[in-house]
Structure formats: C-alpha cells, structure tokens
Amino acid sequence: MDNVTSNIIKYADPGEAVRIFSRKEKDRVGILFENRVRLPEEKVESNGIGIQNIKNMMKKMNGECIVEKENQEYRIILVFPYVN
Known part of the structure; x- marks a missing residue:
C-alpha cells in the first residue's frame, strides 16, 4: 500500500x-x-519501479496488479485470491 499511496501523492x-x-x-x-x-x-519523472514493485509483490501473493490509463484517468487495480 505504501507504493500505491506514494504514487497517488506523486502523480495524482x-x-x-x-x-x-x-x-x-x-x-x-x-x-x-x-x-x-x-x-x-506538472509532470513528475517516473522510472516505473514503484509499479513494478507492486506487480512483483502481488505475484508473490498469488494476486494481480492491473494498471490502466485512459486520457487523464489512471487506475490501479489490486486483485487478491479470496479464500472462504
């Protein structure tokens, strides 16, 4: 969550x-x-390491990180397996 909130602060x-x-x-x-x-x-330089770290962490948790950018809208979706 630190990487997600950091990206929001930096780029939103x-x-x-x-x-x-x-x-x-x-x-x-x-x-x-x-x-x-x-x-x-106002663009801030990005090297994409934050998103790659999120993707790597999600993979280790058997989850998925989906990033979408459409015009000026940005979405990051964190998907986790659900175990009942």
Whole structure:
C-alpha cells in the first residue's frame, strides 16, 4: 500500500478526488484506486519501479496488479485470491 499511496501523492492531480472501490467475486477480491493525473506541465519523472514493485509483490501473493490509463484517468487495480 505504501507504493500505491506514494504514487497517488506523486502523480495524482491534487485538485481532484481519489476514488477507491472494492469488489468481491466468487474467488477474488479487488481494490481499485482511480484518479486524474497531474497536468502535463506538472509532470513528475517516473522510472516505473514503484509499479513494478507492486506487480512483483502481488505475484508473490498469488494476486494481480492491473494498471490502466485512459486520457487523464489512471487506475490501479489490486486483485487478491479470496479464500472462504
């Protein structure tokens, strides 16, 4: 979660809300973080290490990290196996 919140602080538009959703399916649960990215003139350099670390950690937990960017909207979805 540190990498997720760090990325939000670093890259999200501070004038817009960060939206957090959860979802449960039969054998999986997920947390979705969605925000608007900073304007291009406010762009912060990125080397992608934070996202790669998240993906590696999720893989070790038998989960999945899905990253989506559409226009100025950014989503990161963390999917975990659900064991009842």
